[in-house]
Amino acid sequence: MITPRQILGTLSGGRVLDVATGSGGFIHFLIEGLNDFDEIIGIDTTDRGAAAFAAAFKDRPNIRFAQMDATHLDWPNASFDTVCIANSLHHLADLPRVLAELDRVLKSGGQFIVSEMYRDGQTAEQQTHVELHHWWVAVDTAQGITHHETYTREQLIAIIATLNLHPVTLTDVCDLSGDPKDPELIQELGGIIDRYLERAAGLPQAAAPQIAALQQRGEQLRQRVQTIGFHSATTVIAVGTKSATA
Numbered sequence: 001m002i003t004p005r006q007i008l009g010t011l012s013g014g015r016v017l018d019v020a021t022g023s024g025g026f027i028h029f030l031i032e033g034l035n036d037f038d039e040i041i042g043i044d045t046t047d048r049g050a051a052a053f054a055a056a057f058k059d060r061p062n063i064r065f066a067q068m069d070a071t072h073l074d075w076p077n078a079s080f081d082t083v084c085i086a087n088s089l090h091h092l093a094d095l096p097r098v099l100a101e102l103d104r105v106l107k108s109g110g111q112f113i114v115s116e117m118y119r120d121g122q123t124a125e126q127q128t129h130v131e132l133h134h135w136w137v138a139v140d141t142a143q144g145i146t147h148h149e150t151y152t153r154e155q156l157i158a159i160i161a162t163l164n165l166h167p168v169t170l171t172d173v174c175d176l177s178g179d180p181k182d183p184e185l186i187q188e189l190g191g192i193i194d195r196y197l198e199r200a201a202g203l204p205q206a207a208a209p210q211i212a213a214l215q216q217r218g219e220q221l222r223q224r225v226q227t228i229g230f231h232s233a234t235t236v237i238a239v240g241t242k243s244a245t246a
């Protein structure tokens, strides 16, 4: 499988912003892939991932978390050498506004990194991931949490094209090496399905037909995980330079 270093090459991160960082999952990729960096700041609207973030990077004083909404970043224009957004485009209520903010705080000549799974062109095992993900979206949406179904690759390329990056490289990252029916994996996914079923069961009683439909879909997905198996869906990673004239 292609490594983070092969994707990011000899890139020096400088001052890096990781938007919608959650518990900092993408920062592990940055640490592995960047040649070097001065500082990484991860921001997220919620502090749900802050404790896990702090624990993961406790030995790295130059990596820190800040709670902030990406539609209104607290920094002046051109504050960062690198900005990143991973696994989050489909979580945003106002995508154009967030992308405009990222562009604003990125220096001319700086690097924009976007990483996002997509829903088309997947194997049957990867399609299990896509369908599970869309069910998670349905449960989140029923609870009033912003979460959209994933984009197609073509839609992602169109979004990336709006960023005015020259040059830009696109890498499709896909790992089909694991056993798609590994018993530990199936157990882990079963636990996640149980947690989402509990959340669906906790919806207001007025939503009874919706709850029943979500529960049925969850059990069908449990069957699918067992019979077809699971691989993570392919992700596209775009790395591009902000045009000096943008």
Ligand SMILES: C[S@@+](CC[C@H](N)C(=O)[O-])C[C@H]1O[C@@H](n2cnc3c(N)ncnc32)[C@H](O)[C@@H]1O
Pocket (backbone or CB within 6 Å): 019, 020, 021, 022, 023, 024, 025, 026, 043, 044, 045, 046, 049, 068, 069, 070, 071, 085, 086, 087, 088, 091, 092, 093, 098
């Ligand atoms: C799937 S998680 C991201 C995970 C992380 N980037 C990673 O790759 O491990 C999506 C995150 O987007 C965050 N989010 C959604 N809208 C946001 C916004 N306007 N500003 C900042 N974070 C936002 C959510 O709170 C959530 O933590």
